[in-house]
Every structure is written in structure tokens, then in C-alpha cells.
Amino acid sequence: MNRRDFLITTSAATLFPRIALASAPVELVAQLVNAQILPEGEPATPMLGFNGSTPGPVLRARQGEVFDIRFLNQIGEGSAVHWHGLRIDNAMDGVPGMTQDVVNAGGEFEYRFRAPDAGTFWYHSHNRSWEQVAKGLYGPLIIEEPTPPDVDHDLIVMIDDWRMTENGTLADGFENMHDQAHQGRLGNFARAHVEPVRQVRRGDRVRLRLINVATDRIFPVELEGVEGKVVALDGMPLESLQELSGLILAPAQRADIIADVTSATSASFAFPTRDGLYLLGEIPVEGSNITRQPSEISTLTQNEVASPDMDNAISLTLTMEGGAMSRRMMQGMMDWNIWAFNGQSGLTDTPLHRFERGQTARIRLVNDTRFPHGIHLHGHHFFELGLDGSQGAFRDTTLVDAGKSRDIVCVFDNPGRWLLHCHMLGHQAAGMKTWVEVV
Ligand code: C2O
Ligand code: CU
Secondary structure, X not given: OOXXXXXXXXXXXXXXXXXXXXXXXXXXXXXXXXXXXXXXXOOOEEEEEEOOEOOOOEXXXXXXXXXXXXXXXXXXXXXXXXXXXXXXXXXXXXXXXXXXXXXXXXOEEEEEEEOOOOEEEEEEEOOOHHHHOOOXXXXXXEEEOOOOOOOOEEEEEEEEEEOEOOOOOEOOOOOOHXXXXXXXXXXXXXXXXEOOOOOEEEOOEEEEEEXXXXXXXXXXXXXXXXXXXXXXXXXXXXXXXXXXXXXXXXXXXXXXXXXXXXXXXXXXXXXXXOOEEEEEEEEEEEEEOOOOOOOOOOOOOOOOOOOOOHHHOEEEEEEEEEOOOOXXXXXXXXXXXXXXXXXXXXXXXXXXEEXXXXXXXXXXXXXXXXXXXXXXXXXXXXXXXXXXXXXXXXXXXXXXXXXXXXXXXXXXXXXXXXXXXXXXXXXXXXXXXXXXXXX
């Protein structure tokens, strides 16, 4: 990525509309929207959104509460909503052709589920997602802890990139094969949608909920003007806190950060490129908080997680293959079969594996390609294992670098048919997906 590829950077705050969950279903309307993605004064961009905006409204509930959402599809083509990272009933997972029928243009679907885990999640279209998500069909979904951590501000920061034309429209070519065979559709403009807040002061303690909603771009993120720790990844609290330095978010990954504002002027998010830092967004700082007592940042309360049964774990291997400069490509498998798992491109009638409910599996993810991939499993979280076999973070999406491999351990305890795919959505479109079944 070259810094000059980008048009300009901006720090404009996005309006995050809020809707309250009530006993009656909340309406979530997918529709065409105009969004001010480029800085004020530049043209607005015709996109897709929910309830009039992209990102869509913040869906927020307490842990254990029920979401009752009436999804109305007004985008003029089929769609469906996936609640990314939520360990919910299979029938509510929002995958057309697998867990429900596509919601046709003008149609609707009622999603009803109990939110089991507190944390930072998001929702997005799961139909032709490489295009619908690229056009903005996503929003944040926040589940609050029974006792939230003591912070002065709780802020959502959604990071995205867009491929813009000179007149401010999104470039088309969402199924460009060259993109799909490489890193996917990378934008020429990036920024963070930062939820506007009350005045942030120096000395305030903030919780930042970072969500990478880009279809294909991996964002390393550098924070300035704050000092703190990463307290959760992909919605799940860490057992030991991580340093802020070296934070990398693959598409769909989230990081919760608790930090103290140390700057007197601004806190900023940037991503390092070969040509320097590219500013993604800024939170202005004014005044200081003189009443907050300094205190250690502590871990969040863990969600309820089944412990893996390693003695009886089954072992599987999932090898990522294909893409530019691969044997698969050279042999002329040029259709949509650019990428594959274990030699198979796209979905088959039978699952990759059928698990007994509650079974533990250790899966070796082998990246035999020249590109990194962010592998996402629906309906479950899994432990990343360290090279020494130690149990790492509990995630729903794991980034495996080109030529590397990673073991994960998952307790398959949620019955149903679940997708397992690369969350670089251009790769998913071009075959990098499979499914598992839990019976
Ligand atoms: Cu974020 Cu298959 O989804
Ligand atoms: Cu991929």
C-alpha cells in the first residue's frame, strides 16, 4: 500500500444513530443511502446502509437480553443479515442458502436471538457480501457486561476503506478477478467512523471498540495520545491484557481497548504504511479530568466458555490454496475457483466435517498461498494456539500469514450448519469457503 494511492485523509465524525431495543421488534431497513465518506465539501457517495445511514444504527443490549429485529430489504436485490461473532441459534445466523432463504427485494425476515456474550460485535449483509459490505451494508452490535468497566467514554470506531472514483462514487468492478486473486478489493481512501461523544478530556479513561469492517484490507493500527491496553479481541475478554503496540486487525476482527487520554489536543488512530502514517481518525481532546484517580486497567469478566477436551480432541487440517502465482491459477482454474480449502473451491453438499455436539477439534490452518487470510468460523469462537501449544486468545476470526500455519482449538457445541470462510470477502467470493455441521 502506497500512501499516495489515497486521495486524502479526514477526521470527520460519523453520525451513529441509536435505536433502543424494546419489547416490540426493532426495524432494520436495508436501503440506498447517500453517505459523506469523503471530507465535507466533497461529494456524498451513493451507497447501501441501514435505517438511512452507513454504518447502520448501533444495536446495543445487555448480556442475555433478546434482540427482536424485523429486517426489511429495500435495496432492490436479495440480502440477509449475519450477526458476526454471536454464538446464537443457527436459524438466525443469516446465511442465505444455508440457514435461511435469501430475503428478496421488498421482502422481510424476523431475527430473534438471545445475546449470550458481552462484547463488541457487528452485523453485515451475508448475501453477495463482497459487494454489499463494500457498499456499506453493516453496523455495530454491542453487548454490555452486567457490570461494565469504569470508563468515562465508551466509543465505537469502525475502520473501513473504499475504492473511490474522482467524482465520489464507489468504483465498480466488485468481482474483479485480478483483485480476487490477490489481496482482494483494496480501497484508495480509508478512515475510521468514530462515534461522536461528549467532550473528551485529558485524563479521561476511554473504552475504544475497534472494528475492521473493510472487505479485504488488513489494518495495523497505531494509537496516539492515549496509553492503555487491549482488553478483548473479537468480543471476548483476554485473560492477560495485551500491549497496544503491534495491534493488527484483519477484516472482521475487533479489539477492545481501555486507555487513558494523555494528550491535551487529540487522540488519533493511524495505520502505518511504507510512506508513513496514514491518519484514520481523531478524537479531539479539550480540558482535563482532575477527579479521576489513577488506577490499573484490569481484565474484563470472562464470558462463559466451554473448556476444550484435549485428550479426546480430533485433529483436522485445513489447507488454503490458490490465488495469484499458485499452481491452481497456472493450471487455468480461472473462473470463480481461484481459492480453495483442501483442494475444494466453494461449497459442497457434504460438510468439511460433521462434529458430535460438544466435540473438541484441533484444526491446523495451513496457508499454502502467497497472501494472508483471515479465517472466520460462524456460531463459535475458538482458541488460537501458540507455537508451543499454549492457549491464546478466544476469537472468531484468525489471521494466518502467507506461508504460515496456525493451530486453533474449538469446542463445537452449537448445533447447526456453520460457514467457515476467509473474511477477505473477495477471497470468499472466489471459492475460499466451506462449512461444518454440528449434530
Ligand atoms: Cu462476518 Cu461469514 O461473516
Ligand atoms: Cu483470504
